[in-house]
Amino acid sequence: MKGYAMIKLGEAGWVNKIMPKCGPRDCICRPLALAPCTSDVHVVWENAIGELPGRILGHEALGIVDEVGSEVKLFKPGDRVIVGAITPNWDNEAAQRGFSSQTGGIMGAYEFTAKKDGTFAEYFHVNQADNNMAMLPDGMDPVAGVMITDMMTTGFMGAENAGIQLGADVAVIGIGPVGLCAIGGAKMRGASRIFAVGSRPTPVKVAKMYGATDIIDYHNGDTAQQIIDATDGAGVDAVVVAGGGPDILMDAIKMAKAGSKISNCNFFSGADTLPLPRLDWGSGMANKDIITGLCPGGRVRLERLAKLITYGRFDPMPMATHVFHGLDHIEEALLMMKKKAGDVIKPVVICE
Amino acid sequence: MKGYAMIKLGEAGWVNKIMPKCGPRDCICRPLALAPCTSDVHVVWENAIGELPGRILGHEALGIVDEVGSEVKLFKPGDRVIVGAITPNWDNEAAQRGFSSQTGGIMGAYEFTAKKDGTFAEYFHVNQADNNMAMLPDGMDPVAGVMITDMMTTGFMGAENAGIQLGADVAVIGIGPVGLCAIGGAKMRGASRIFAVGSRPTPVKVAKMYGATDIIDYHNGDTAQQIIDATDGAGVDAVVVAGGGPDILMDAIKMAKAGSKISNCNFFSGADTLPLPRLDWGSGMANKDIITGLCPGGRVRLERLAKLITYGRFDPMPMATHVFHGLDHIEEALLMMKKKAGDVIKPVVICE
Amino acid sequence: MKGYAMIKLGEAGWVNKIMPKCGPRDCICRPLALAPCTSDVHVVWENAIGELPGRILGHEALGIVDEVGSEVKLFKPGDRVIVGAITPNWDNEAAQRGFSSQTGGIMGAYEFTAKKDGTFAEYFHVNQADNNMAMLPDGMDPVAGVMITDMMTTGFMGAENAGIQLGADVAVIGIGPVGLCAIGGAKMRGASRIFAVGSRPTPVKVAKMYGATDIIDYHNGDTAQQIIDATDGAGVDAVVVAGGGPDILMDAIKMAKAGSKISNCNFFSGADTLPLPRLDWGSGMANKDIITGLCPGGRVRLERLAKLITYGRFDPMPMATHVFHGLDHIEEALLMMKKKAGDVIKPVVICE
Amino acid sequence: MKGYAMIKLGEAGWVNKIMPKCGPRDCICRPLALAPCTSDVHVVWENAIGELPGRILGHEALGIVDEVGSEVKLFKPGDRVIVGAITPNWDNEAAQRGFSSQTGGIMGAYEFTAKKDGTFAEYFHVNQADNNMAMLPDGMDPVAGVMITDMMTTGFMGAENAGIQLGADVAVIGIGPVGLCAIGGAKMRGASRIFAVGSRPTPVKVAKMYGATDIIDYHNGDTAQQIIDATDGAGVDAVVVAGGGPDILMDAIKMAKAGSKISNCNFFSGADTLPLPRLDWGSGMANKDIITGLCPGGRVRLERLAKLITYGRFDPMPMATHVFHGLDHIEEALLMMKKKAGDVIKPVVICE
Structure with a gap:
């Protein structure tokens, strides 16, 4: 089968691979909708x-189920499904501890690409299908549905972990698709003023549109100070930290009250250590x-997020700034994500 | 001064009282806006x-500050303020335990009427003013502001205590003003489907308007069963239980999943004991x-809720079905609350 | 194979059954240690x-693994294991919601006896063995180990759910083995004074021995009042409610502060409804x-509780007032549990 | 009056000061027992x-009440009291937000020395006495009592914030008096294995004695690696981080599981930024x-901790390695704390 792969560090391209094998609790899907992620970049x-x-x-990815293992109970070939970007091994001890994304070690439930072939292919494999997929609700636009798998969740x-109380003031750093979802999430948890x-x-x-009341632009000076002044x-x-370089926690902690939460959903890169500001952090005693x-991930999570769309609580469509048709366009979509021109939020590829 | 009082059980009317005295941390207010509550009934x-x-x-009540005690730092005569319906004694041990509404025993922070004269008067007394009042934001309609003091909070x-996860299904029993606010609260905590x-x-x-997706009418049969079927x-x-007789927990527990929360904001009356259904409650083991x-109450709470109005997250105005002008109308408003005809949600009296 | 069964309501005895079958994720155990529970009664x-x-x-039960399914990774024949009394289906939506004891409906993870043959047999079946069993630590007395499976957890x-703060005053109602473990648990969560x-x-x-500082005896009058007075x-x-009839929540709520938790681990029986006291419950508003x-259940839970024994934090041995040797003694042990004479806490049957 | 003060940075000595003034909610105490803290150093x-x-x-400090303000209700001259090291302004918004140690900004409730004269004097001032002091229980040794005010709380x-589950493995970094109390606290929250x-x-x-099961000595190599290996x-x-230089979070995060809490009660100094290890922190995504x-602080907290001593749950006496008699010995005690020879944990000065 055909798939779009890392050729080597710094180079991506099409490859031919053998078909993935389906274990008793797994399933094999064809892609229904795909989206490239900054993580792929x-x-x-x-x-x-x-x-x-x-x-x-x-x-x-959204998938069309092609094959199911002997132990799979909830899905059958032909089903249109939402596939979690993170697919925990629910038998692992970390899942019982309540940390299903960390099954098998740090970020261990990140299986696609990290541990096996990913979803940009004619077929892809989903482990523990009953636990890691949900039915795509009838009538849901696949462009909306694919946003559930990673961006929305x-x-x-980011917003849920921030412990937002009704009426709280919240700042969201970064307005890529994850940051935008964090803004929508902050509104859905009851924030009043939201700085983006x-x-x-x-x-x-x-x-x-998603609920930001104040836009903070770094061109106007230190962003933390702007929020403090406001x-x-x-x-x-x-x-909520949803973007930024290795020093971004310096800003995040500065703009937070003594007695607050800094919730990170940013993937840090570019440095071996990440600095915290001692004084703004109260020398470790500021309750920040x-x-x-x-x-x-997980079926229940995916189902609940789908219902937020179904019942009109959140509309991911405005994030889909570019929609392609046909698996072949995945390269174009990925490069668009890499380049991130001013009008790009998220490209989506519909494969059917 | 003049006030509208209980004459005896079953009878209310106007009385003359001496002016309340202002302690060092207290203040005396004139009413700016008042609303009768089912509790007054x-x-x-x-x-x-x-x-x-x-x-x-x-x-x-919203108040206009008339006099402040020597220790009051945040308010001065002439300030227009939001007064919490519940005014905790923040020095009490229950406040430090995190239960500020229970200062001085069960419901001990319910001071107006229960422990001293209430707000339906030319002047009323607020204990620990710095802790129990907030400034009415400039430009906020007093009709909206007075809803903060009890109905909204x-x-x-009710919704906050229900532990609502993003995308959860929620039922709110009762659609009086508290129930309506619970619906709005459930939406603001991220519920997807909301049964009212x-x-x-x-x-x-x-x-x-506030977010209910399904209306459940008891005329159509057992309400819990309707929700289970749906x-x-x-x-x-x-x-969220926001209405109902002494047996209402029977319904509430029945309609809840194993693994759920039943959050009560209903004032129970009419019976000495309140039954729970043994089997639906899993013989005490259903995680319900x-x-x-x-x-x-408390200044921070009042300020945060005011900001929900300011930033357009919640609009209490649709609940104010009837607005009167002049303290003298408080009787009419109260009787309207007692009678609760079909189109009444909440009458408000603007006193200025 | 031979097993000790319900013959009909009101009668128990030995029966012959066919051997249980082992699914791919399951295992079959022989009993190493068994204990009858009040629930069996x-x-x-x-x-x-x-x-x-x-x-x-x-x-x-503790078990000796006899057969494992093809998908079982952590256990092999001959392993000596701790088997959870409750054996969740971890694929079920309730597990992902965080309520693993409610998989498949109210108390749905209670599989032994309720859904299939129990452990009082020459062989018994454990579903999802990797998730529902733990290795018995080398050197742990089986008499201690079998207490983990139900009594300790x-x-x-009961204590964990009670939200005990360091230094808090706690009451535990009932001093059967579950109540005794709740006392030990309250101490391990940091209670200061503990009323038993x-x-x-x-x-x-x-x-x-487990940490009770005050013994409250109903022979000396209303137990709630005794605690209030003390x-x-x-x-x-x-x-923590760990015993009592259908009215016991009346007492529990009465003895609790406004602002407290009443944590139930009692299996209620004997009435269709369970009364709450309206006034002591603040008409539903006392934050009780x-x-x-x-x-x-679950492997992680069982492993952690085993470590409490290993590291000397809790010693279940004093609860094992009677120890029998040989599966045949299970009847005697069960009847002892039924009768509960003054010196009986928990009989244990060692089968090896 | 006489007090032991900072003369200038790098120098401490005796000074004469005017007596503190007692506001209406405050009190003035004479010292009953004092202890120098690493923070004084x-x-x-x-x-x-x-x-x-x-x-x-x-x-x-423990104090003997000398004078009380007109609004003080719970104390009178002659009372022997436990005085919180941190004395929040309970009227401040941060207290209502649940962060009483941050009233008036970062570490704002740290008033002694930071905002006004401290306790090493013939008389000292306590703000909001009803809220910030507790009665010393009859018969409690002042040497034990003074440990409550800062070390124990x-x-x-540190242990409470670490989210310790029953049977969890915990590491405590640092075995000064705060670290020792963190060890005792970890045991009281139900840890099984405790690495010190x-x-x-x-x-x-x-x-x-307080519950450590494994001692990890940096002389034997990288401490985090030792714990990972063990x-x-x-x-x-x-x-729990209860000691260490500005880089100590590097170790703390390394030794923690994916899905864990690192709880800091260490006062950081010696650098403007504090590094986190990117990879061990899962690039910000390891749920650490x-x-x-x-x-x-606060009366309720002090009372509860006193009860832990009263009911034998925790004994602070072993930490009091050196006991002096007479206020004059405070200098000697402070220098002992500065030097921290091998057998010093905590010196205490009894002033009565």
């Missing part, structure tokens, strides 16, 4: 997970907690 | 807190937790 | 789960939350 | 809070949360 061009020649890229997690830190015009427009020196009750996580 | 006509002849009624608490149990047409209209036998992830609370 | 003599003629009793859950409600001399002795009218911060649960 | 010799010439040192907080990182013989002895590569469920806090 990190993998190929920023050495996020090492040299993996021939490894197929992609982890955001990750960005919403970013400047590209198309994302800014969507940020406002809140009369108080800072915010919660910060730093919460982290990785894209929550 | 319970007090006079249902013996909720006993025989209190001459005790002035009312606990929902109580109804939202009620039938009066005007509240039903507002329930939908969820294909699953039941809901959370129930019952969470309770009383109208959270 | 409820099943046979109090109609807890209906008429199940020929259904083998028992759910507390259930009683400790009970009177039988042997359990009273163990209650003190705390100068304050009541306790948390109550009622938390419930069912015996938490 | 930081203040004088490490520029922790700047140049404060003449500012009296000390924040750990801070170290226990430290090497001085006297503290090591107390660490074992847990077969798993790492621990929770880490970093929780912080500052010495919780």
Whole structure:
């Protein structure tokens, strides 16, 4: 079968691979919709997970079930499904501890591309299908559905982990698709004022649509200070970090109140250590907690997020700035994600 | 001064009282806006807190500060303020334990009417003013502002205590103003599907406006069974009880999933004991937790809820079905609350 | 194979059954240690789960692995294992929601006896063995180990769910083995004063050993009032209900502070409804939350509890008042549990 | 009056000051017992809070009430009291937000020495006495009592914030008095295995007494790696940081499982930024949360911790390695704390 893969670090391209095998609890899907992720860009061009020649890229996908293992109970060939970008091994001890994204070690549930071929292929493999897929609701646009698999679940997690109280002031750093979902998530958790830190015009427009009340642009000076000034020196009750370089926690902690949460859903790269600001962090005693996580998966999560779309609580469509038709366009979509021109939020490829 | 009081159980009327005295941390306010509450009806006509002849009624109020004690730092005469219906004694041990509504015993922070004269008067007393009042934001309609003091904080608490996860299914029993706020609160915590149990047409209209997706009418049969059927036998992830008689927990527990929360913001009356259904409650082992609370007060809470209005997250105006002008109309408003005709949700009296 | 079963409601005895079958993720065990539970008594003599003629009793067991399914990775024949009394289906949606004891409906993870033959047999079946069993640590006395499977995990859950803060006052109602473990659990969560409600001399002795500071005997009057008096009218911060009839929540709520948790690990029987006291519960507004649960299972849980024994944090041996040798003694042990004479806490049967 | 003060950065000595004034909610105490803290050392010799010439040192004290303000209800002259090292302004918004140690900004409730004269004096001032003091229980040794004010509440907080589950593996970095209390706290929250990182013989002895099961000595190599090896590569469920330089979070995060909490109660100094290890932190996605806090105060907290001593749950006496009699000995005690010879844990000065 054909797949779009890392050829070597710094180079991606089409490869031919043998078909994946279906274990008793697994399934094999054909892609219904795919989306490239900034993580795919990190993998190929920023050495996020090492040299993996021939490894197929992609982890955001809706699928059409092609084959199911003997133990699969909930799905059958032909079903149209939402596939979690993160597919935990629910038998692992970390899942019982409540950390299903960490099954098998740090970020261990990140299987696509990191541990096996990803979703940018004619066929892809899903482990523990009953646990890691959900039915795509009838009538849901696949362009919307594919946003559930990573962008919504990750960005919403950013907001959920921030411990937002009703009426709280929240800052979201970064307005890529994850940041935009964090803004929507902050609104859905009951934030009142939402500061969005970013400047590209198309994302800014969507940020406002999703609930941002104040846009903070770094061109206007230190972003943390702008937020502190706008809140009369108080800072915010919660910060979601959804973008930024290795120093971004310096800003995040500065703009947060004593007694707050800094919730990270940013994949850090570019440095071996990440600095915290000692004084703004109260020398370790300011009750500014730093919460982290990785894209929550699982059937229940996927079903719930789908219902947010079904019942009109959140509309991911405005993020799909570019829609392609045909698996062959995945390269174009990925390069678009790499380049991230001003009007790009998220390209989607519909394969059917 | 003049006030509207319980004359005796079953009878309310105007009385003359001496002016309240202002302690060092307290303040005296004139009313800017008042609203009668179902609790006022319970007090006079249902013996909720006993025989209190001459005790002035009312606990929902915006005030104009008339006098401040020597230790008050944040307010001065002339300030227009939001006064919490519940005014905790923040020095009490229960406040440090995190239960500020229970300072001084069960529901001990319910001071207006229960422990001293209430707000339906030319002047009223607020204990620990710096802790229990917030500035009314410039430009906020007093009709909206007075909803913060009890309806919003109580109804939202109902939703907050229900542990709603993003995308969860929620049922709200009762669509009086507290139930309506619970619906709005459930939406603001990220519920997807929201079942509202009620039938009066005007509240039903507002329930939908606030986020209800399904209206469950008892005229169509057992309400719990209707919800179970509508969820294909699953039941809901959370129930907010915001109305109903002494048996209402029977329904609430029945309609809840194994693994859920039943959050009560209903004032129970009419029986000495309240039954739970043994089997639907899994003989005490179904992980159906019952969470309770009383109208959270405090300056920070009031400020945060005011910001939900300011930033357009919640609009209480549709609940104000009837607006009167002049303190003298408080009787008419109270009787309207007692009678609760089909189009009444909440009458408000603007006193200025 | 031979097993000890319900013959009909009100009668138990030995039966012959065909051997259980081992699915791909399951295993078959021979019993290493067994213990009868009050629940077994409820099943046979109090109609807890209906008429199940020929259904083998028992759910507390250590096992010796006899056969493993093709997908089992962590165990092999000959392993000595701790088997959870509750064996969730971890693929079920309730597990992903965080309620693994409720997989497949109310108390759905209670499989032994309720859904299939129990452990009082020459062989028994364990579903999802990798998820529901743990290795018995080398050198651990089987008499201690079998206490982990239900008594420790259930009683400790009672304490964990009670939200005990360091230094809190706690009451535990009931001093059967679950209540005793709740006392030990309350101590391990940091309670200071612990009231144990009970009177039988042997359990009273163990209650003190496990951390009870005050013994409350109903022979001396209303137990709730005794606790209120002993705390100068304050009541306790948390109550664990580990015994009592259908009215016991009346007492539990009365003895709890406004702002507290009542945590139930009692299996209620004997009435269709369970009354709550309206006034002591603040008419539903006293912040006296009622938390419930069912015996938490899972490999991680079992491993952690085993480590509490290994590292000397808790010693279950004093609860094993009677130890038998040989499967044949299970009847004698069960009848002892039924009769519960003054010196009986828990009989254990070692089968090897 | 006489007090022991910072003369200038790098120098401490006796000064004469005017008596503190008692506001309406405050009280003035004479010292009953005092203890120097590492923070006092930081203040004088490490520029922790700047140049404060003449500012009296000390924040750990039991007091004898000398004068009470007109609004004080719970105390009277002659009462023997426990005084919180941290004395929040409970009227401040941060207290209502649940962060009482941060009232008035970062570490704002740290008033002694930082904002006014401290406790090493013939008289000292306590703000909001009803909220910030507790009665010393009859018969409690003042040597034990003074440990409550900072060491116990801070170290226990470290354990409480670590989210320890029953049976969890915990590491405590640092075995000064705060670290020792964190060890005791970890045991009181139900940890099974407790790794204590430290090497001085006297503290090591107390660490074992308080529950440490494994002593990790940096002389034997990388401490994180030692713990990882001892847990077969798993790492621990929770880490309490109670000592270490600016790089200590590098170790703490390395030794923690994916899915864990790192709880800090260490006062960082010596660098402007504090590094986190990107890869061990899963590039920000390992669910290794970093929780912080500052010495919780308040009457309820002090009372509860006193009860842990009263009911024999924790004995602080072994930490009091040196006891002096007479206020004059405070200098000797402070210098002992500065020097920290091998057998010093905590010197105490009894003033009565």
